[in-house]
Amino acid sequence: MRDCTKIAFLFISLVLLFVVTAGCSPNEEPSQGDKVLRIAVDSKGEYDYKYRDYVEAAFPGLKVELIELEEDYKPRLSIQEFMKKIETEKPDLILTSSYRYVQLAEKGLVADLSVRLAESGMTEDDFYPGMIEWVKQASGGRLSGIAPFFQSSVLYYNETLFKKYGIELPHDGMTLEEVIELASRFTSGGGSKDGIVGMHQPFSNLPYNVLSQFAMSEGIRDVTFSRGKVSMDTPLWRHIIETVINLYESGTLSTKEVKGKMINGVLTFDKEATEQANLFEQGKAAMSIGYYGISYNTEKFKTGYVEPPVSSKDRLSSSNIYIFNIMAIGAEAKNAETAWDVIRFMTSDHMAKIQSKLSSDTASSGFPTRKSYLNYVQDPIxxxxxxxxxxYSTAEPEIETVYDGRKFYLLFEELVNKEMAAAIKGEKSVDEIIKTIQKDGQALLDAAKKTK
Incomplete structure (x- = not known):
């Protein structure tokens, strides 16, 4: 198996080198020489996985110095520590998460890329519009970064089950509530007695997870950290809570929980647990939301997929579209030209073509944001x-600066699941659990406030 992996890697590297070499025209030659490009990365492991092969193939003479910001297996830096490191190190190129990019943009630690984009012959129209809009929203209207990839989930469905129970197939443009309503027809149509659920998300089927999916879809929060308040006592939240309770009561959603094992402080799931959790792959769930490109073992039934659920406020928006990684130039970069050469290559038409030929696992790599990628792929979706x-959700730095967000959410999720379970069993009313979640949740939030 290891030899096969090495052979595949060598093949990919050779193809990549050929395509890169063949694709570069004389006026696109990267700036090289004796300059050292100082690249700030979240971790060396992430750089190795996402960027190293491409950079080394396209820029064989380039000297690179990595600045690790979030080393693997070490505690996460606070916002203040992260900013301090960027200010001290003054990197040329910054490869970081969208979460960290927002913080850097707010502090003015990344450069505006608009002029460089125009001078290189590219325009914003050459890119996935959702990425451009997201980046500019996060940086006060400026183009201070570019995401080379974006990821999207789709709504997978078991066509065999839909036909068996005489239910129309899902379609593009459905909201999460409409998808759930469609899922509920399997219960009313007799699916529950056959052990069939209408909708299932592996490892995300507990009430808090489902509530969070609705919240993200509609762009609302369960906690407003900037105000220091738990905010689930609104009419919209009440509607969502009632909806989710009804889904569990009717059997549309399964309460079956697969528990993992804690190994060296990391929650892990073995092969058996993973298989038990995936009701869709077992043919026991009619629908499931997952990354585009997931390879399901579904030989016994026919499957299909449509666009992921969209927001009821804007049916051209979806909480299942993700911008994970951003490339930016440091505001005090000494080698900004070379940094831009790397960004330009990673977001080029050549790179889009490479990805169309080499991305056998889109579920993990995502789609290039360069729109010309669409010229090289066949799937119309x-x-x-x-x-x-x-x-787009406005960042709340208070989750780190004022509160211990990790500690709070571990306890808050447990509280919400406990109260929802009581309501599903008929032991408490909706009013009672909302009151308890507000009161006890606020106490947990207050307790999670950091002492100065």
Missing amino acids: IGRLFQLKPV
Whole structure:
């Protein structure tokens, strides 16, 4: 198996080198020489996985110095520590998460890329519109970064089950509530007695997870950290809570929980647990939301997929479209030209073509944001996904600076699941659990406040 992996890697590297070499025209030659490009990366492991092969193939003479910001297996840096490291190290190129990019943009630690984009012969129209809009929203209207990839989930469905129970297939443009309503027809149509559920998300089927899916879809929060308040006592939240309770009561959603094992402080799931959790692959769930490109073992039934659920406020937006990684140039970069050469290559038409030939696992790599990628792929749904945009949520740094967000959410999720379970069993009313979640949740939030 290891030899096969090495052979595949060598093949990919050779193809990549050929395509890169063949694709570069004289006026696109990267700036090289004796300059050292200082690249700030979240971790060396992430750089190795996502960027190293491409950079080394396209820029064989380039000297690179990595600045690790979030080393693997070490505690996460606070916002203040992260900013301090960027200010001290003054990197040329910054490869980081969208979460960290927002913080850098707010502090003015990344450069505006608009002029460089125009001078290189590219325009914003050459890219996935949802990415451009997201980046500019996160940086006060400026183009201070570019995401080379974006990821999208789709709504997978078991066509065999839909036909068996005489239910119409899902379609593009459905909200999460409409998808759930469709799922509920399997219960009323007799699916529950056959052990069939209408909708299932592996490892995300507990009430808090389902509530969070609705919240993200509609762009609302369960906690407002900037105000220090738990905020689930609104009419919209009440409607969502009632909806989710009804789904569990009717059997549309399964309460079956697969528990993992804690190994060296990391929650892990073995092969058996993973298989038990995936009701869709077992043919016991009619629908499931998952990354585009997931390879399901579904030889016993026919499957299909459509666009992921969209927001009821804007049916061209979806919380299942993700911008994960951003490339930016440091505001005090000494080698900004070379940094831009790397960004330009990673977001080029050549790179889009490479990805169309080499990306056998789109579920993990995502789609290039360069729109010309659509010229090299066959699946028509990819073009439709390029027309959707991610739901933008304003960052709340207080989750780190004022509160211990990790500690709070571990306890808050447990509280919500416990109260929802009581309501599902008929032991408490909706009013009672909302009151308890507000009161006890607020106490947990207050307790999670950091002492100065």
